[in-house]
Amino acid sequence: MDLVLLATGIAIGLSVTAPLGPVNLLVIRNAIRRGFPVAFLVGLGAVLADGFYAVAAAYGVKSVAHMVADHARLLMIVGGCLLVVMGVKLARTHIALAALQIQDLPRKREIAGRMLTAFSLTITNPGIFFGFLAIFGSMSTVLRLEEAWHRPPTVVAGVLIGGALWWLFVSFAVSRFKARIGEKTLDRVNRWTGLLIAAFGFALLMEALT
Numbered sequence: 001m002d003l004v005l006l007a008t009g010i011a012i013g014l015s016v017t018a019p020l021g022p023v024n025l026l027v028i029r030n031a032i033r034r035g036f037p038v039a040f041l042v043g044l045g046a047v048l049a050d051g052f053y054a055v056a057a058a059y060g061v062k063s064v065a066h067m068v069a070d071h072a073r074l075l076m077i078v079g080g081c082l083l084v085v086m087g088v089k090l091a092r093t094h095i096a097l098a099a100l101q102i103q104d105l106p107r108k109r110e111i112a113g114r115m116l117t118a119f120s121l122t123i124t125n126p127g128i129f130f131g132f133l134a135i136f137g138s139m140s141t142v143l144r145l146e147e148a149w150h151r152p153p154t155v156v157a158g159v160l161i162g163g164a165l166w167w168l169f170v171s172f173a174v175s176r177f178k179a180r181i182g183e184k185t186l187d188r189v190n191r192w193t194g195l196l197i198a199a200f201g202f203a204l205l206m207e208a209l210t
Helices: 002-015 022-034 034-057 062-070 072-089 097-101 108-123 126-138 151-180 183-210
Strands: none
Touching: 002 126, 002 151, 022 034, 022 062, 022 072, 022 108, 022 151, 022 183, 034 108, 034 126, 034 151, 072 126, 072 183, 097 151
16 A cells, blocks of 8 residues: 555545534534544544545546536535524523533434534535545646556545544544533533534525525
């Protein structure tokens, strides 16, 4: 395996995943509310969507590119509405500090639903796909994806590993320090997280409708 190529893919995965966005906020909130395992799994839901777009970009799947381009406005509207509804609901939610002490993990169906939410938020953002296209295009002389069959899957594997490493770090760091968070702080986290998520949604809607 080409370790340099894999490391490059990991760097790409980190660069796409790390910027603050709705999924980061969602993972942080789950780390506070549910702890490390659930938060990490929620992050993996976004990694799956990143992987799908990375495969399409690495292999130059034109049908996916055309689909995303043709339905970019619809995807932004759907994603924007989802973010606004989620953000408003979250901003209005109050969680008692005692609830953080619950040790029981949510049911598998609930975890799957949270992962699906993260996946949906990522897959309905066409900017992520075009971001992968831009990165792969600008790094074409480094990646040289067309030279050997193993190069595209190696890069994609690196992207997946990079995304997973980021969510591993965020989930662990936040869950480790959540004991220092008081009830008023938790309310502020909910309020500002909800407002920021809703703001992302309104930004998507404004871009789609203008």
